[in-house]
Amino acid sequence: MTHVTAIHQFHHGVDIGDGVTNSMLFIRKLLRSMGFESEIFAVNIPSRLQSVVKPYHGLEAYSADTTRLLQHHSMGHELGEWINKLAIPRVLVYHNITPSEFFSPGSDYRRYAELGREQLRQWRESFEGVIAVSEYNAEDLAELGYAREQVSVIPLLVDMDxxxxxxxxxxxxxxxxxxxxxxxxxxxxxxxxxxxxxxxxxxxxxxxxxxxxxxxxxxxxxxxxxxxxxxxxxxxxxxxxxxxxxxxxxxxxxxxxxxxxxxxxxxxxxxxxxxxxxxxxxxxxxxxxxxxxxxxxxxxxxxxxxxxxxxxxxxxxxxxxxxxxxxxxxxxxxxxxxxxxxxxxxxxRYQPSLLAEQLKSWLHTTLNITPPGSTTDVQGS
Structure with missing residues (x-):
C-alpha cells in the first residue's frame, strides 16, 4: 500500500455558502476522520475563511512520497502552469463548468468557462484518479476525452448533518x-x-x-x-x-x-x-x-x-x-x-457515513491508499 498520510485540496477560489467550498469542507471532515492530515488551499480567500483555508503556495512544501492533492475544478483559472509543476500527484474532482454559450460574448464568465474546459482537455493524462460529483459531470468529462471507466461518481458535496x-x-x-x-x-x-x-x-x-x-x-x-x-x-x-x-x-x-x-x-x-x-x-x-x-x-x-x-x-x-x-x-x-x-x-444516498465508505473504498481500489486511522466516524470536524 502507498504510505500516504496527507490528502489536501485545492480550488482557485472559496467563499461562504459556495458549493465547491462546502464540498471541500465536507471532504476535509471525512479525510480527517480517517486519520489523514488534510488542509484546503486556495488563491482568493475572504477574511471570514482565512482561519480555515490556507494560501495556495503552501502546497509547494509537500512531497510526492506522503501527499496527494484533490484538485477541484469548476471554472478556468490562471494557475494551470503552476499546478502542473507541483510535485504532489493529483486527483481531479470535477464540479462541472456551465457551457460558455450561456454567458455574454466577451464577458469574464465566458472566457473562464472556455478556458476551464480547455484546461480539462490538456490535463487528461495528469491525474492519478478522477472523481465526478454527479453522473452528468462524468458524462461531460467523457465528452472531453476522459475514459468513462476511469471516472468514479461520488457526490462529495454537502454535509447532510x-x-x-x-x-x-x-x-x-x-x-x-x-x-x-x-x-x-x-x-x-x-x-x-x-x-x-x-x-x-x-x-x-x-x-x-x-x-x-x-x-x-x-x-x-x-x-x-x-x-x-x-x-x-x-x-x-x-x-x-x-x-x-x-x-x-x-x-x-x-x-x-x-x-x-x-x-x-x-x-x-x-x-x-x-x-x-x-x-x-x-x-x-x-x-x-x-x-x-x-x-x-x-x-x-x-x-x-x-x-x-x-x-x-x-x-x-x-x-x-x-x-x-x-x-x-x-x-x-x-x-x-x-x-x-x-x-x-x-x-x-447522501448520508455522510455512506459517502465516507465510498471515498475510503475509492482511495483503496484506485490509488492503493489505506487511511492511517481506523475510525469511520464522521461526526467530528
Missing amino acids: NLGTSEPPRPALSQTLHPSLQVRPALLFVGRIVENKRQHLLLEMLWYLHRMSERNQQPLPMLIIAGGGDTTPYGHFIRQRAHQLHLDDSLIMPGKVDDELLQALYQHSDAFVCASAHEGFGMPLLEAMVAGCPVVAMNTSNIPHTLGEGGLVLNEQDPATMAAAVGLLLEDAELRRSVQEGQQRSLG
Whole structure:
C-alpha cells in the first residue's frame, strides 16, 4: 500500500455558502476522520475563511512520497502552469463548468468557462484518479476525452448533518419579506440569477398558475427568487418581465440571503420550482428535499440524478405544464405526501457515513491508499 498520510485540496477560489467550498469542507471532515492530515488551499480567500483555508503556495512544501492533492475544478483559472509543476500527484474532482454559450460574448464568465474546459482537455493524462460529483459531470468529462471507466461518481458535496437544523416560525417570512406570505402559497427558487437558470420561465409558469387559481377561486401563489445577480441585465429583465405579466406584487427577489432566512424559505415554502437548463448537480434541490419542501423541476442536465426518486420531474420544457404540476401539488395532499416520502428515501444516498465508505473504498481500489486511522466516524470536524 502507498504510505500516504496527507490528502489536501485545492480550488482557485472559496467563499461562504459556495458549493465547491462546502464540498471541500465536507471532504476535509471525512479525510480527517480517517486519520489523514488534510488542509484546503486556495488563491482568493475572504477574511471570514482565512482561519480555515490556507494560501495556495503552501502546497509547494509537500512531497510526492506522503501527499496527494484533490484538485477541484469548476471554472478556468490562471494557475494551470503552476499546478502542473507541483510535485504532489493529483486527483481531479470535477464540479462541472456551465457551457460558455450561456454567458455574454466577451464577458469574464465566458472566457473562464472556455478556458476551464480547455484546461480539462490538456490535463487528461495528469491525474492519478478522477472523481465526478454527479453522473452528468462524468458524462461531460467523457465528452472531453476522459475514459468513462476511469471516472468514479461520488457526490462529495454537502454535509447532510449541517442541513436543515433550524425551525423558524412561518410568520417570520411575512414579516421579513412580504405580508401576503401569511395567506398566499409560496413557491421558491434558490440560485444565482443568470440566463441558464431560466428564472423567466418560472415567471411564465406563475402567470399560468394564477389563471388556474382564479378559475378555482384559490389564493394566488407568490414566487420567491433568492440569489445574487438581481442587479445584472438578466436580473433587470426578470423584473421587467414580471411587470409585463402583471406579477409585480407576486414576485419577491430578496437577493442573496443569510443561512437563517434561507432555511426559513426552504422549510416554509409550499414548493421548490426549478426550470434551470443547466445544473452540474443542483445543491438547492438537495437542500429543499432535506427541509421537506416538495420539488417540481424540468428534466435537464443532472436534475433527475440529483432528485433520484424524489420530486416531480417534467420532461416537457413548458411553463404551462409546470404550472399544472405545481397546481396539482398544492391541491392534492396525497400527492404532496408521496413526493415528500420519495424525497426522504432519495436522501439516503447522501448520508455522510455512506459517502465516507465510498471515498475510503475509492482511495483503496484506485490509488492503493489505506487511511492511517481506523475510525469511520464522521461526526467530528
